[in-house]
Every structure is written in structure tokens, then in C-alpha cells.
Amino acid sequence: xxxxxxxxxxxxxxxxxxxxxxxxxxxxxxxxxxxxxxxxxxxxxxxxxxxxxxxxxxxxxxxxxxxxxxxxxxxxxxxxxxxxxxxxxxxxxxxxxxxxxxxxxxxxxxxxxxxxxxxxxxxxxxxxxxxxxxxxxxxxxxxxxxxxxxxxxxxxxxxxxxxxxxxxxxxxxxxxxxxxxxxxxxxxxxxxxxxxxxxxxxxxxxxxxxxxxxxxxxxxxxxxxxxxxxxxxxxxxxxxxxxxxxxxxxxxxxxxxxxxxxxxxxxxxxxxxxxxxxxxxxxxxxxxxxxxxxxxxxxxxxxxxxxxxxxxxxxxxxxxxxxxxxxxxxxxxxxxxxxxxxxxxxxxxxxxxxxxxxxxxxxxxxx
Numbered sequence: 001x002x003x004x005x006x007x008x009x010x011x012x013x014x015x016x017x018x019x020x021x022x023x024x025x026x027x028x029x030x031x032x033x034x035x036x037x038x039x040x041x042x043x044x045x046x047x048x049x050x051x052x053x054x055x056x057x058x059x060x061x062x063x064x065x066x067x068x069x070x071x072x073x074x075x076x077x078x079x080x081x082x083x084x085x086x087x088x089x090x091x092x093x094x095x096x097x098x099x100x101x102x103x104x105x106x107x108x109x110x111x112x113x114x115x116x117x118x119x120x121x122x123x124x125x126x127x128x129x130x131x132x133x134x135x136x137x138x139x140x141x142x143x144x145x146x147x148x149x150x151x152x153x154x155x156x157x158x159x160x161x162x163x164x165x166x167x168x169x170x171x172x173x174x175x176x177x178x179x180x181x182x183x184x185x186x187x188x189x190x191x192x193x194x195x196x197x198x199x200x201x202x203x204x205x206x207x208x209x210x211x212x213x214x215x216x217x218x219x220x221x222x223x224x225x226x227x228x229x230x231x232x233x234x235x236x237x238x239x240x241x242x243x244x245x246x247x248x249x250x251x252x253x254x255x256x257x258x259x260x261x262x263x264x265x266x267x268x269x270x271x272x273x274x275x276x277x278x279x280x281x282x283x284x285x286x287x288x289x290x291x292x293x294x295x296x297x298x299x300x301x302x303x304x305x306x307x308x309x310x311x312x313x314x315x316x317x318x319x320x321x322x323x324x325x326x327x328x329x330x331x332x333x334x335x336x337x338x339x340x341x342x343x344x345x346x347x348x349x350x351x352x353x354x355x356x357x358x359x360x361x362x363x364x365x366x367x
Contacts, residue, residue, distance in 0.1 A: 001027055001030050001031070001086040001087075001362075001365050001366060002030070002031045002032075002033070002083065002084070002085040002086050003023065003030060003031065003032045003033070003085055003086065003087060003089060003361070003365065004033050004034070004079075004080055004083060004085035004087070004088050004089065004109075005019075005020070005032065005033070005034040005035070005036065005040070005045065005088075005089040005090075005091065006034070006035045006036075006076065006088070006089070006090050006091065006093070006096070006097055006100055007034070007035060007036045007037075007040070007051050007091040007092065007093065008035075008051050008054045008091075008092065008093030008095075008096050008097065009051060009092065009093060009191065010037070010051070010191040010220060010222055011092075011191075011259070011260040012036070012051065012091040012092050012093065012115070013036050013037035013038070013039045013040055013051055014039055014161075014165060015091060015114075015115065015161040015164075015165075015353075015354070016034065016036050016039070016040045016043075016045075016091055017036075017039035017040045017042065017043040018043075018161060018164050018165065018168070018353075018354040019089070019091075019114065019161075019354050019357055019358055019361075020032055020034075020040055020043040020044055020045050021043050021044070021354065022354045022355050022357070022358030022359075023358045023361065023362065024043070024044050025358070026358055026359065026362045027362055031046075032044060032045040032046065033045065033046050033048055033079070033083055033085065034046070034047055034048065035047075035048060035049045035050075035051055035054070035076060036050075036051050037050060037051050037052070037222075048079055049072070049075065049076070052222050053068075053072055054069060054072050054093070054096050069095075069096065072096075073096065073099055073100070076096075076100055077100070077103050080100070080103065080104060080107065080109070081107060084107075084109075085109060086109075086110065086365040086366075087109065087110040087111065087112060087361060087364055087365040088100070088101070088104045088109050088110070088111045088112070089111075089112050089114060089361055090111065090112070090113045090114070090134075091113075091114050091115050092115045092116075092117065094117030094119070094126065097113070097117075098117070098126065098129050098130065098133070101113070101129075101130075101133035101134055102129065102132070102133045104133070105132065105133040110135050110364050110365060110367075111133060111134050111135050111136075112134070112135060112136040112137075112138060112360065112361050112364055113130070113134045113136070113137050113138065114138045114158075114357050114361075115138070115139075115140050115161070116137060116138075116139045116140070116141075116144050116148070117130070127151050127153075130153070131151065131152075131153055134153075135154065135364060136154050136155075136156075136360060136361075136364055137153055137154065137155040137156075138155070138156050138158045138356075138357050138360060139155060139156070139157050139158070140157075140158065140159065140160045140161060140353055141157075141160070141297075141300070141301060142157055142301075142347055142348070142349075143301075144157070145157040156356070156360060157351075158351060158353045158356035158357045158360070159348070159349060159350075159351025159352055159353035159356055160263070160348045160351075160353055161353040161354055161357075162260065162263050162264055162267060163267070163348060163350070163351075163352075163353065164352055164353055164354045164355075165264075166245070166264070166267055166268070167352075169245050171245070171246060171249055172243065172246050175243065175246050175250070176246060176249055176250050178250075179214065179216070179250040179251075181250060181251055181252045182252050183212065183213055183214055183252075184213065184214045184215075184216060184250055184251045184252060185206075185210065185213050185214070185215050185216070185251055185252070185253050185254065185255065185324065185328075186215075186216050186218060186247045186248050186250070186251035186253070186254040186255070186256075186265075186270065187199065187203055187206075187215055187216070187217050187218065187254070187255045187256075188218045188244065188247075188248075188254060188255070188256045188257055188261045188265070189203070189217065189218070189219075189257055190257035190259065190261075191220045191222060191223065191259070192223070193223055193224070193227065194278065195257050195276075196223050196227045196228070197227060198277045198315070199255075199257060199275070200227060200228065200230055200231060202255075202275075202315070202316065202317050202320055203215065203217070203231060203237070203255075204230060204231065204234070205317035205321075206255075206317055206320060206321060206324070207231075207234045207236050207237055208234075209317070209321050210236075210321075210324070211236065212236075213236060214236050214237075214238065215234075215236055215237045215238070216238050216240055216247045216250060216251060217231060217237060217238065217239045217240065217247075218240060218243070218244040218247040218248075218261075219239050219240060219241040219242075220241070220242075221241060221242065225239075225241075244261070244264070245264070245268065248264070248265055248268050248270045249268060249270075251270060252270075252271070252327075252328060253270065253271050253272065253273075253324055253327040253328055254270050254271070254272040254273075255272070255273055255275060255320060255324070256272045256273070256274055256275070257274075257275055257276060258274050258275065258276040258295050258296050258309070258311075259297075260297070262274050262296040262297050262298050262307070263297040263298060263301070263344075265298075266297075266298045266306075266307075266340075266341045266344055267341070267344070267345065269338070269341060271307075271327040271333070271334055271337045271338075272298075272307050272327070272337075273307065273308050273309075273310060273320060273323035273324065273327065274295070274296040274298070274299075274307050274308065274309045274310070275309075275310045275311075275315045275320065276295060276309070276310075276311050276312070276315065277311070277312055277315045278312070294309060295309060295311065296309055298340070298341075298344065301344050301347055301348070302340050302343050302344055302347070304340075306336075306337055306340030306341070306343075306344070307337060307340070308323050310323070
């Protein structure tokens with residue numbers, strides 16, 4: 001059979017790669033075409049377009065790149081029409097993917113959505129578009145299943161793909177042996193240019209306050225490495241690319257930009273403070289639309305505050321310093337976070353998301 005997968009961000013490339021591996025086990029002769037990244041290519045997909053070309057976040061970024069996005073939408077539609085896949089698999093990135101889903105429906109192509117758009121958080125009006133164009137929704141957060149069932153959609157909770165990624169993770173013992181976790185803090189500054197810029201400004205002040213602490217910065221390859229350059233003048237900073245889990249494992253606490261990484265840190269058991277800052281336009285729009293009390297996956301899944309969130313104006317060096325001191329020295333804080341992490345593991349269960357999703361996709365495509 002022929003599959004067409006579309007992802008629009010770095011975490012989608014990882015989860016898409018694990019999904020492709022499982023599809024290949026079910027359908028060894030299957031043809032997989034994708035908008036993705038290197039990990040999906042390594043897993044066996046033919047990459048038609050790099051996900052970085054549509055990797056925009058926030059209202060201001062999307063608006064400033066509207067012509068570019070429309071050009072990419074047109075290209076993706078042309079490729080789908082030419083290849084005529086048996087099914088379309090969309091991973092997150094609703095701004096782009098829901099428009100692709102609507103087009104695929106016009107062509108009569110079966111469509112699955114793996115990793116639901118977070119419409120339950122701030123844009124419930126999108127449910128109509130999803131119901132009109134998506135045949136099968138696969139969710140990775142347990143509470144999402146009830147949300148879609150209330151809307152009479154065909155939905156399955158398949159498990160969380162981060163658990164798959166962690167099960168496949170093999171710690172680099174040589175790397176870990178170089179650090180004393182009690183003297184090391186991890187910083188996950190995000191995977192987008194704007195996120196890294198904001199993080200670097202704060203990190204430059206943190207490293208001066210914590211002179212005796214080594215800061216390990218988990219860099220990503222889809223962000224220009226020049227953005228990290230201001231940090232290189234500090235002796236207690238190391239920029240480490242492509243080893244996020246090892247960076248976390250080597251540390252006693254972490255500063256994590258809100259996103260998938262917050263759940264990764266939690267499942268690895270690393271106490272963290274969650275941070276995030278965006279443009280004023282995006283922030284004001286989000287405040288008006290947001291329907292949930294938290295932004296981090298950790299707190300959303302737990303249903304209460306497990307970790308501190310420093311958002312927008314609260315995200316400054318003084319507040320981050322105070323939180324890090326608590327994470328490093330306050331046993332009560334560490335115990336509360338550890339108990340919260342245990343709750344999250346129980347809620348997520350032990351399903352293999354990639355395997356379950358692949359089985360659903362294969363069944364839909366072959367029906």
C-alpha cells in the first residue's frame with residue numbers, strides 16, 4: 001500500500017519515525033512518502049519536503065509567513081494528487097494539516113490523525129473541520145478520548161509516543177560519567193528560533209548566578225547554531241546537540257521550554273521549571289482563547305500543578321533562579337514533584353503508541 005505522512009515539527013519527526021518502523025513491520029512492501037525530517041527518512045520514508053519549511057508557531061509567525069505557507073500547501077496538495085496514496089497520516093500541526101485533510105477528503109483519500117491538535121485547549125471550533133475530513137482520530141493523552149467521543153468521533157487512545165522513544169533510549173554511559181548531577185543543570189531552550197532567542201537571554205544571567213554549576217544546553221539541529229553563540233563565552237556552559245535525554249539524565253534539575261520536552265523530563269524523573277515566552281500578539285490571542293489552566297503537558301495530564309510554569313512576563317532570570325534554588329535544595333519540592341511524576345506515569349499507562357497507531361492505520365488503509 002501507499003502511505004503519505006505529514007509532520008510540521010521536530011517532535012513529529014521522531015514520532016513519525018517510530019510510526020514508520022511499525023508500519024514497515026506490518027507492510028514491508030508499503031511505500032511511505034512524507035513531509036518530515038531525517039529521522040523519518042532513516043526509518044524508511046521518502047522525504048518529499050523537510051518539515052522545517054512549515055515549522056512556524058504563533059499568530060505573528062504564521063501571518064508573516066502566510067505566502068510561504070500557502071505555497072507549501074499547494075505543493076503538498078499537488079504531491080498527494082499525483083501519488084494517490086491509500087491513506088493520509090497527519091501528525092499534529094493543525095494549522096497546516098487540517099487544510100490538507102480537507103483536500104484529501106475531496107479526493108476520497110482515507111485520513112487518520114495521529115497526535116490530536118490541542119483544540120480542547122483553545123480552539124474547539126476546529127472540531128467541525130476535523131469531523132468533516134478525518135476518518136480516524138488517534139490521541140496520545142487519555143483525557144482527549146472523552147473529548148472526541150462527546151463529539152461522536154471515531155477515536156482511540158493509543159498510548160503516548162514519548163514512552164516509545166524512552167523505551168528505545170540507550171543512555172550514553174561515557175557521556176554521563178563526565179558529569180556530577182548534583183552540580184549540573186539541563187536547559188532545553190526549545191526547537192524554534194524565537195524560543196531559543198528568549199532562552200539564551202535568560203541563560204546568560206543564570207550562569208553568572210550559579211557559577212559553580214555546569215549548564216548543559218540541549219541544542220537542536222533545526223535551529224541556526226549561531227543563536228547559541230552568546231553562551232560560548234561562559235566557562236560553565238556546554239552546548240550539546242542531539243543528546244537531549246542524556247543531557248537530562250546527567251542533571252539534577254532542568255529549565256524546560258514548554259512543549260513535548262516537559263513530559264520527557266517528567267518521565268525521566270528530572271525536577272523542572274517550565275518556561276515560555278512568545279510575541280505579544282500571540283500571547284494576547286492565546287489568553288483570550290485558552291480554555292485550560294496550564295500550558296505544560298505535565299500539569300495538564302496530572303490535572304493539578306506539579307511543576308511551576310513561568311509564562312511571558314514571569315519568565316525572567318530572577319524567577320528562574322528562585323525556582324532552580326528550590327528544585328536543588330528543597331526536599332519538599334522534590335518530593336512533591338516526584339509524586340506528581342508517578343501519577344502521570346500511571347495515567348499514561350504502558351501502551352506502545354507507535355505499534356497501536358500503525359495497526360489502526362494499516363487496518364484503515366487496507367479496508
